[in-house]
Amino acid sequence: MDFETLARTSGEWLRGSGPESDIVISSRIRLARNLADFPFISRATPADRSEIERTLRERVTSFPEVLELNYVDVAKLEPIDRQFLVERQLISRELSDAQGARGVAIDEREQVSLMFNEEDHLRIQVMQSGLALESAWQRINRIDDLVESRVTYAFNDRLGYLTACPTNVGTGMRVSVMMHLPALVITRQIDKLFRSLQKISLAVRGLYGEGSQAMGDFYQISNQITLGRAEADLVKQVGDVVPTIIEYERKAREFLVRDSHETLHDRVSRAYGILRTAQTISSEETMHLLSSVRMGVNLGLIPELQIPTVNELFIYTQPAHLQKLSGVELDSSDRNIERARYLRRHLNKEEGQSGAHRN
Amino acid sequence: MKCQKCEKSATFHITELTGGKPLELHLCEEHARDYLTEAEPEQSSSTGLAGALANQLAAVGQTAEELARLDQQACPICGITFFEFRNQGRLGCPHDYVCFRKELDPLILNIHGEIEHTGKTPKRSVGSTDRQTELIRKRRELKEAISGEDYERASKLRDEIRQIETLKGDGPKGASEAK
Numbered sequence: 001m002d003f004e005t006l007a008r009t010s011g012e013w014l015r016g017s018g019p020e021s022d023i024v025i026s027s028r029i030r031l032a033r034n035l036a037d038f039p040f041i042s043r044a045t046p047a048d049r050s051e052i053e054r055t056l057r058e059r060v061t062s063f064p065e066v067l068e069l070n071y072v073d074v075a076k077l078e079p080i081d082r083q084f085l086v087e088r089q090l091i092s093r094e095l096s097d098a099q100g101a102r103g104v105a106i107d108e109r110e111q112v113s114l115m116f117n118e119e120d121h122l123r124i125q126v127m128q129s130g131l132a133l134e135s136a137w138q139r140i141n142r143i144d145d146l147v148e149s150r151v152t153y154a155f156n157d158r159l160g161y162l163t164a165c166p167t168n169v170g171t172g173m174r175v176s177v178m179m180h181l182p183a184l185v186i187t188r189q190i191d192k193l194f195r196s197l198q199k200i201s202l203a204v205r206g207l208y209g210e211g212s213q214a215m216g217d218f219y220q221i222s223n224q225i226t227l228g229r230a231e232a233d234l235v236k237q238v239g240d241v242v243p244t245i246i247e248y249e250r251k252a253r254e255f256l257v258r259d260s261h262e263t264l265h266d267r268v269s270r271a272y273g274i275l276r277t278a279q280t281i282s283s284e285e286t287m288h289l290l291s292s293v294r295m296g297v298n299l300g301l302i303p304e305l306q307i308p309t310v311n312e313l314f315i316y317t318q319p320a321h322l323q324k325l326s327g328v329e330l331d332s333s334d335r336n337i338e339r340a341r342y343l344r345r346h347l348n349k350e351e352g353q354s355g356a357h358r359n
Numbered sequence: 360m361k362c363q364k365c366e367k368s369a370t371f372h373i374t375e376l377t378g379g380k381p382l383e384l385h386l387c388e389e390h391a392r393d394y395l396t397e398a399e400p401e402q403s404s405s406t407g408l409a410g411a412l413a414n415q416l417a418a419v420g421q422t423a424e425e426l427a428r429l430d431q432q433a434c435p436i437c438g439i440t441f442f443e444f445r446n447q448g449r450l451g452c453p454h455d456y457v458c459f460r461k462e463l464d465p466l467i468l469n470i471h472g473e474i475e476h477t478g479k480t481p482k483r484s485v486g487s488t489d490r491q492t493e494l495i496r497k498r499r500e501l502k503e504a505i506s507g508e509d510y511e512r513a514s515k516l517r518d519e520i521r522q523i524e525t526l527k528g529d530g531p532k533g534a535s536e537a538k
Binding site (some may be wrong): 034036037038039040041042045047048119141144145148149152153154155156157158159161162164165166167169170171173175187190201225226227228229230231259260309 | 370388392436437438439447448449450451452453456457463466467470471472473474475476477478479480481482483491494495498499502517
């Protein structure tokens with residue numbers, strides 16, 4: 001897999017299309033699976049890990065005419081390339097930081113990824129743009145069937161799929177929806193939302209930060225319970241709550257437009273102004289300002305900008321992407337200068353043209 | 360209109376419907392913010408694994424002695440002790456769910472509110488679980504034999520492992536040919 005080429009395309013979750021995509025960025029489902037004849041990762045020797053990686057690589061990275069995957073040997077990657085895959089959400093930070101044999105198989109469109117030797121032997125992930133949990137579930141279920149026809153999973157009639165951590169046992173399934181909720185943050189209702197979701201055993205976490213300090217106001221809502229319910233019920237549990245959250249966010253936006261239009265317009269315009277003119281800017285500040293700009297675009301306050309362009313800027317201004325695009329390794333202060341240059345170049349182009357795809 | 364709580368002008372007009380009668384509130388931005396974010400009294404329960412486990416063990420009311428004995432229990436297959444699991448929150452092999460069942464069931468119930476899987480099951484027969492765990496155990500013993508320089512035992516174990524692997528019939532070749 002050629003990372004330089006990959007760096008110039010945008011991943012599936014940034015496409016900015018699909019149902020409710022002004023608020024729902026992406027829908028993601030992952031399944032945790034383990035091979036029956038190996039210890040879990042915490043007790044696996046380096047030889048076990050190599051054997052697990054080899055077994056999975058040989059058996060589940062090629063499904064001719066059904067699913068084309070590219071295999072990446074994560075253990076052999078430079079730190080910057082591992083970071084690049086993390087930023088694209090194709091591997092977890094845990095897999096990136098782990099030691100020993102490990103890898104990931106990714107499809108061309110970056111919707112499917114199979115991680116080997118993460119917390120469990122195998123983590124299957126399917127990610128789609130917008131609110132599309134049902135189709136993500138059908139897709140991952142088929143992939144799971146394909147994999148299962150070639151390996152023997154650790155499974156117990158009573159407890160279901162056995163996982164390294166008891167929090168994942170049963171279905172091994174995590175259903176999550178990533179949402180952009182800037183108006184709920186501005187109107188300080190986000191904590192209230194957190195508490196009510198916790199009561200119905202759903203977890204909320206910020207995309208890059210912790211708790212309510214989410215960078216760019218991106219939040220991920222997911223199921224906490226994995227045992228005792230059928231997969232379709234878990235998909236429904238998360239899926240059912242999303243329209244309500246969308247409605248809250250829309251109401252909060254309407255409220256801002258109606259009752260403090262000048263403040264809102266000022267906030268959006270200042271954010272846009274800084275991003276178009278700054279000479280050096282950190283990743284945190286960029287995320288924070290892009291969040292206001294993204295909401296502004298959705299509310300029609302910046303007619304010349306398109307959502308896919310803004311979505312792309314979120315990822316291309318991350319450290320590893322920025323370095324891949326500029327073709328050199330940069331230290332933090334040089335990155336801030338390069339980031340500002342990148343933003344100026346892409347936000348000051350002739351109006352109406354959408355495309356951060358050109359470097 | 361002035362804010363009901365200070366001298367600033369009220370820009371937020373809230374109708375609270377959760378009480379008995381609808382309640383009209385007229386507040387400035389700052390006070391509206393305070394009102395809307397007023398923390399609810401109840402604390403969210405810690406659902407972290409370590410927390411749940413600690414609670415569970417405390418609830419059972421084990422003495423320090425009992426706990427120490429429990430901590431020393433080890434899985435005959437992968438060798439992990441209950442103490443190690445408690446520390447790292449990760450199990451060592453599929454058999455742990457069987458050999459630590461008594462300790463894990465309350466924990467699993469605490470996390471999920473259920474103790475029985477009702478979802479998907481693998482389409483192929485799972486095969487003999489004993490044979491799978493046997494492989495894990497023998498591989499571990501093989502590693503111990505090699506590090507203990509007991510090569511005679513190591514070679515015997517290697518043969519046994521090979522035998523189980525070919526017996527399985529659900530290995531890579533068996534499976535792909537069957538498809």
